[in-house]
Amino acid sequence: MNLACSTCPVKETAACAVLTPEEREALAAAGRTRVLKRGEMLFAAGDEDAACATLLSGALKVSSVDVEGNEQILALVHPSGFIGELFSPFAHHDVVALTESRLCTFAKVDIERAIEDYPALARALLRRSQADLLASRNLLELTGHASAEARLAALLHDFAAAASESSCHLARRFELPLTRGEIANMLGLTIETVSRKLGELEEMGAIRREGKRGIALTDPGLLVELSGRG
Amino acid sequence: MNLACSTCPVKETAACAVLTPEEREALAAAGRTRVLKRGEMLFAAGDEDAACATLLSGALKVSSVDVEGNEQILALVHPSGFIGELFSPFAHHDVVALTESRLCTFAKVDIERAIEDYPALARALLRRSQADLLASRNLLELTGHASAEARLAALLHDFAAAASESSCHLARRFELPLTRGEIANMLGLTIETVSRKLGELEEMGAIRREGKRGIALTDPGLLVELSGRG
DNA sequence: CGCATACTTGACGTCATTCAAACCGTGTGG
DNA sequence: CCACACGGTTTGAATGACGTCAAGTATGCG
Numbered sequence: 001m002n003l004a005c006s007t008c009p010v011k012e013t014a015a016c017a018v019l020t021p022e023e024r025e026a027l028a029a030a031g032r033t034r035v036l037k038r039g040e041m042l043f044a045a046g047d048e049d050a051a052c053a054t055l056l057s058g059a060l061k062v063s064s065v066d067v068e069g070n071e072q073i074l075a076l077v078h079p080s081g082f083i084g085e086l087f088s089p090f091a092h093h094d095v096v097a098l099t100e101s102r103l104c105t106f107a108k109v110d111i112e113r114a115i116e117d118y119p120a121l122a123r124a125l126l127r128r129s130q131a132d133l134l135a136s137r138n139l140l141e142l143t144g145h146a147s148a149e150a151r152l153a154a155l156l157h158d159f160a161a162a163a164s165e166s167s168c169h170l171a172r173r174f175e176l177p178l179t180r181g182e183i184a185n186m187l188g189l190t191i192e193t194v195s196r197k198l199g200e201l202e203e204m205g206a207i208r209r210e211g212k213r214g215i216a217l218t219d220p221g222l223l224v225e226l227s228g229r230g
Numbered sequence: 231m232n233l234a235c236s237t238c239p240v241k242e243t244a245a246c247a248v249l250t251p252e253e254r255e256a257l258a259a260a261g262r263t264r265v266l267k268r269g270e271m272l273f274a275a276g277d278e279d280a281a282c283a284t285l286l287s288g289a290l291k292v293s294s295v296d297v298e299g300n301e302q303i304l305a306l307v308h309p310s311g312f313i314g315e316l317f318s319p320f321a322h323h324d325v326v327a328l329t330e331s332r333l334c335t336f337a338k339v340d341i342e343r344a345i346e347d348y349p350a351l352a353r354a355l356l357r358r359s360q361a362d363l364l365a366s367r368n369l370l371e372l373t374g375h376a377s378a379e380a381r382l383a384a385l386l387h388d389f390a391a392a393a394s395e396s397s398c399h400l401a402r403r404f405e406l407p408l409t410r411g412e413i414a415n416m417l418g419l420t421i422e423t424v425s426r427k428l429g430e431l432e433e434m435g436a437i438r439r440e441g442k443r444g445i446a447l448t449d450p451g452l453l454v455e456l457s458g459r460g
Numbered sequence: 461c462g463c464a465t466a467c468t469t470g471a472c473g474t475c476a477t478t479c480a481a482a483c484c485g486t487g488t489g490g
Numbered sequence: 491c492c493a494c495a496c497g498g499t500t501t502g503a504a505t506g507a508c509g510t511c512a513a514g515t516a517t518g519c520g
Contacts, residue, residue, distance in 0.1 A: 064371055067458050072374040074367045085364070087357045092364060115356070119349035122356055126345070127317045129359040134315070134322060136366040137304045141294055143373055144302040144418040148508070180467060188374040190509055195468055212467070212517080228297050378476065410499065423476055425500055442485085442499070 008104070010080035014054045015124040023118050030110040036060075036097035042083065042105075043091050050091035051105045052084030058101025059177050063185070064093045073186035075136060076177070078162065082128050086112065098177050143188045146228055151187040152197045154227035156207065160217055173216045201226070238334070240310035244284045245354040253348050260340040266290075266327035272313065272335075273321050280321035281335045282314030288331025289407050293415070294323045303416040305366060306407070308392065312358050316342065328407050373418045376458055381417040382427045384457035386437065390447055403446045431456070 005011055005028050016024055036042060036058070043050035045064060060077040074093060077083055083095055086108065106114075115122045142154050161167065163174035178186065184194045201207050206222040207215055217223060224230070235241055235258050246254055266272060266288070273280035275294060290307040304323060307313055313325055316338065336344075345352045372384050391397065393404035408416065414424045431437050436452040437445055447453060454460070 062367075064367075066371070066375065067460055070375050072371050074370050085360060087360055088364075093367065115353060116349075119346075119352060122349060122352040123345060126352055126356040126359060129356060129363060130315060130317055133359060133363045133366060134318075136363060136370060137292075137294075137323070140304050140366060140370050140373065141296070141302050143370065144415075145296065145300050179465095185374075191467080192469085192510085193508060196508095199468080230297055409497095420477060421499075422478085422501085426476095429500080 009056055010054065013080040014104075015082050015121060015128055016054065018120040018124045019118055023121075027106075027110075027114050027118075027121075030114075031104050031106045034103050034105050036101045036103065038097055038099055040097050042095040042097070042103070044094050045091055047091045048089060050084065050108065052082070052086070052108055052111045053103040053105040055079050055081045055083065056102040056104055059098040060101060061096050061098050061178075061182065062093050063096065071185045072188075073178075073182060075132065075139070076186075081132075082125060084108065084111065086115070086125075098182070139186075148187070148189050148193050148197050149200065149226055150228045151189065152183075152194065152201065153206070153223050154229060155183065155187060156201075156215060156217075157220075157223055157227050157229070159215075160220070160223075170217060170220050173210070173214065176213045176215060239286055240284065243310040244334075245312050245351060245358055246284065248350040248354045249348055253351075257336075257340075257344050257348075257351075260344075261334050261336045264333050264335050266331045266333065268327055268329055270327050272325040272327070272333070274324050275321055277321045278319060280314065280338065282312070282316070282338055282341045283333040283335040285309050285311045285313065286332040286334055289328040290331060291326050291328050291408075291412065292323050293326065301415045302418075303408075303412060305362065305369070306416075311362075312355060314338065314341065316345070316355075328412070369416075378417075378419050378423050378427050379430065379456055380458045381419065382413070382424065382431065383436070383453050384459060385413065385417060386431075386445060386447075387450075387453055387457050387459075389445075390450070390453075400447060400450050403440070403444065406443045406445060 005016075005024055008014070011017060016027060019027065033056070034042075034053075042053060042060065055077050057079050060081075060083065061073050062075040062077065062083075063071050063073045065071050076098070077095075083103075085091060115125065142151055146154070157170070159176065160170040160172075160174055163171035176183070180191045180194050183189075184191045187194070198207075198209060201223075202209055204222065204226075206217070206219045206226065208218050210216055235246075235254055238244070241247060246257060249257065263286070264283075272283065272290065285307050287309050289309075290311075290313065291303050292305040292307065292313075293301050293303045295301050306328070307325075313333075315321060345355065372381055376384070387400070389406065390400040390402075390404055393401035406413070410421045410424050413419075414421045417424070428437075428439060431453075432439055434452065434456075436447070436449045436456065438448050440446055
């Protein structure tokens with residue numbers, strides 16, 4: 001399907017927002033939209049022709065699988081995020097949909113040409129790349145020293161922040177985009193520990209579990225305290 | 231001191247290598263060289279006027295300190311690496327010299343202008359940023375699930391690779407750029423565990439310790455095996 | 461209904477941390 | 491020169507947090 005930028009839900013926040021209407025049209029001609037269902041893979045580690053993409057809606061995970069078959073989630077991608085290792089001949093990680101997701105995909109060569117042709121796009125992608133780097137380092141900080149409880153508290157805090165679009169305020173209630181197993185893989189824990197610590201957070205009165213995926217923050221302050229981020 | 235690009239040790243590999251001689255001259259006029267001794271800080275988390283810099287020689291660490299005062303090393307910077315969070319009003323992390331280091335520093339505003347003026351520079355920094363992102367995710371992978379032994383083996387392997395400039399081959403012998411404490415902070419372990427595991431790696435015959443900082447690889451294959459990277 | 465998938469809970473074991481002490485190389489002052 | 495202090499490191503023993511193994515409980519779907 002051809003792109004219809006005019007109805008794009010992230011047309012003002014994605015990297016291509018910096019292009020002029022004409023430039024955007026030219027780039028759009030090279031792109032295609034694609035829908036991934038939960039669990040479907042955009043590309044796998046090692047793929048040589050891995051596409052690039054902007055996420056329009058849904059959520060993706062960037063992950064790798066070690067020799068023993070354990071998955072490690074390295075990053076989450078939210079709408080208006082950009083995926084693609086531009087200067088590598090092959091992908092280093094898997095990219096998989098966490099929920100039904102719509103993307104706007106491009107061949108790597110087309111993006112590379114666009115970066116040459118439109119300096120503003122290169123700057124926009126640089127900005128995004130630095131933001132991704134910061135996110136990666138934040139996760140590194142989290143998984144480095146913190147206890148299981150602190151990691152979980154911090155992750156819940158981040159999800160609550162992401163769920164409320166106002167960025168500085170927390171959503172009081174939200175749905176976890178990840179299964180227990182995915183949370184465990186992201187934080188370097190096990191499913192069982194995640195489950196237990198969620199129970200403990202509930203007992204402490206920091207959160208309430210609503211069904212399998214729903215979380216309500218009953219004491220956001222306590223959550224921040226436990227996360228070790230003042 | 232003014233910059234003397236003609237004698238720059240990384241003039242062919244740093245981001246500014248993509249500039250024409252005239253462009254480079256113009257940029258150089260805005261920069262200054264600076265020397266940091268071990269332990270000296272380039273900038274601290276929260277600094278509003280954090281400079282940008284290219285590392286000419288030596289090594290830096292990017293780190294953060296949590297509420298309990300524990301340092302966590304998030305990244306190492308090697309010569310020709312670029313430091314600076316371009317689109318953030320303040321620095322998120324500390325940057326400190328691990329060894330005596332020479333840098334080429336710029337005010338953030340000058341780099342931002344250069345990125346606007348020289349599209350090739352923006353692309354070069356994008357490339358570098360993506361490489362940093364990959365390095366950060368590799369570290370994340372490492373600290374996520376692996377045992378203390380595997381983390382240490384992988385780190386030693388990386389250092390051996392970095393010490394031999396040929397990139398695909400390992401140095402047989404090298405000096406650790408980090409103290410035990412810094413290794414521990416980087417891998418999310420304690421000093422004692424690092425010390426013990428180094429001893430065990432030596433007993434197994436994978437490495438030999440030569441003085442406090444020297445490491446000789448006596449069985450690189452075993453090291454790779456233990457690192458869990460096939 | 462029956463099976464599959466995800467989650468929870470418990471008992472037990474293990475690995476890394478913690479606390480404590482000793483060790484080593486280096487620089488300083490007597 | 492030796493005594494001493496100091497930072498970095500090593501080593502030991504005890505504790506504890508998280509992982510492992512193993513049931514058992516939803517929830518959903520064919």
